[in-house]
Amino acid sequence: MNETNSTAPGDFIRDIVRQDVLKNKNGGRVQTRFPPEPNGYLHIGHVRAIWINFGIAAEFGGKCNLRFDDTNPVKEEQEYIDAIIRDIHWLGYDWEDRLYYASSYFEQMYQHALQLIEAGKAYVDDSTAEQIREYRGTLTDPGKPSPYRGRPVAENLDLFKRMRAGEFPDGSRVLRAKINMASPNMNMRDPVMYRILHASHPHTGDKWCIYPMYDWAHGIEDSIEGVTHSLCSLEFEDHRPLYNWFLEALGIFHPQQIEFARLNFTYTVMSKRFFKRMIDDGIVRGFDDPRLPTLSGVRRRGYPPEALVNVCKALGVAKTNSTADLALLEHCVREELNKNSLRVMGVLRPLRLVIDNYPEGQVEEFEAINNPEDPTAGTRKVPFSRVLYIEQEDFMEEAPPKYFRLTPGREVRLRYAYFVKCVGVKKDEKSGKVIEIHCTYDPATRGGDAPDGRKVKSTIHWVSAAHALEAEVRLYENLFTKEDPVDVEEGADFMSNVNRNSLEVLTSCRIEPFLKNAAPGSRYQFERIGYFCVDPDSTPEKLVFNRTVSLRDDWAKIQKQQK
């Protein structure tokens, strides 16, 4: 259905599509495609392209195909195909039965190549790669025609057929378009259409030993699928004249190529080379490490897919090279998680708290709200007893100004439970570190409210020591110390800006028993701390959580200002 209403996000591409639909171009039909090469994992930068292609199709009543641009078997693998499919589905997009492969069109491409040769618009070149490079000229100097450029049609036809038949070794010949060696656009200087590659292809196996180049293949792929708007990133702007040239030379359906800027974020690098380096150097554990911006990484980290789509909507699309603030992504993650995640109490760095006047052996249960943003999420019971754990940072023996939490002589609220007042501390004799706090509680404040109306400055979270589950929590920081990771000194690369302390593992965290059967992938808010996602490493015996993102923390800001 046509959803081009006022709520639809507007950008220059949607403007073009809207105009085309209005003019009834292509009969008002909108067809897009997302065309990844299966040579690596998808990352958060890809989400913009996915969102644009699937989103625009949906908004204008069209369809979006998933098409693997698998024209280079030496780089492509089935593993990546599977991962890409999984990741796009996770994002919430679907292509129904329209899963296509460029390799399915190899025969048609070959026939089209014969057509171009017969038209005198393509020729077989026996030059070596080096010779072709030399003859291509430079940015400022025009190229020279190859000695094979004038080869007769019949000879070209024969040679090209024999290329396909496997008569020649890799690199010995190529098929080239005959365009213009003096063009100021390097792409038009007789671009290579086919190279010889005796390589096995994930989909066509050993059927082919010649493989089409991107520029030759892509327009044909789009044309075959009836793509109306072929949306790609900015670096293909220079290729558009060639895209158009091939389509016109062939006289087939002519999609419109439109380019947009890629999505980048501060503190982030998105390249296969970078991912590989981080893994090879042992800085991260794999492609799905929660610190990596791969989709499998952020999924494991706990980012909801909606947040990734929402950040695209918030940022929009334009032709300006830009780097978005990572804080905006985190905002979208928090926004989504705030709406949907269950609240729970968990103590990351436990400090024993004993309530001196609470009966030994007594256990009470308090009702806690699962999600204040969603009443349908209901409530749960949380056990309470004499010995609790609280967060180490929720107690200070000497409290600075504006510190509202527990300190000797001060009363605070234990969330959902009682008011407690600190009456003493126990210290380690050697280190002098506080190892236990002693409090008294006011039975009249049961449930968390004082009948006399007295107020406390803060509410802190807790878990009952006897009932708590032990858990491991993995805290993550940015992989880079600099907003712009490639801002490095002469001769250095991004590795010099890598944050070597991006992971902190906390092994003795205590969480409430409600989480006993939490499934891997499920997301929770640990109240007052942040959002956490159960890691696949988690077992019922040993729960493992990843910190997705911390909660906004005004106290941390105050602390910064005080320093």
Place this chain on the structure above:
RNA sequence: UGGGGAUUAGUCUAGUGGUAGGACAGCAGACUCUGGAUCUGUGAGGAGAGGUUCGAAUCCUCUAUCCCCAGCCA
């Protein structure tokens, strides 16, 4: 120094000849059984120089800066 693009607050993005708007970030406050959430307020902007016009971010000219292109990668 050839060709193709781009330039609006700290960041991203609208406005297409008629009061420069939004989001995030920042700052200040209200509220709060999460120092969360929510709400309110607030500072901050059209690369530069000319020109056209009653009026220019928008049209014209020049300049500057940044990005992309010399794969048998995509």
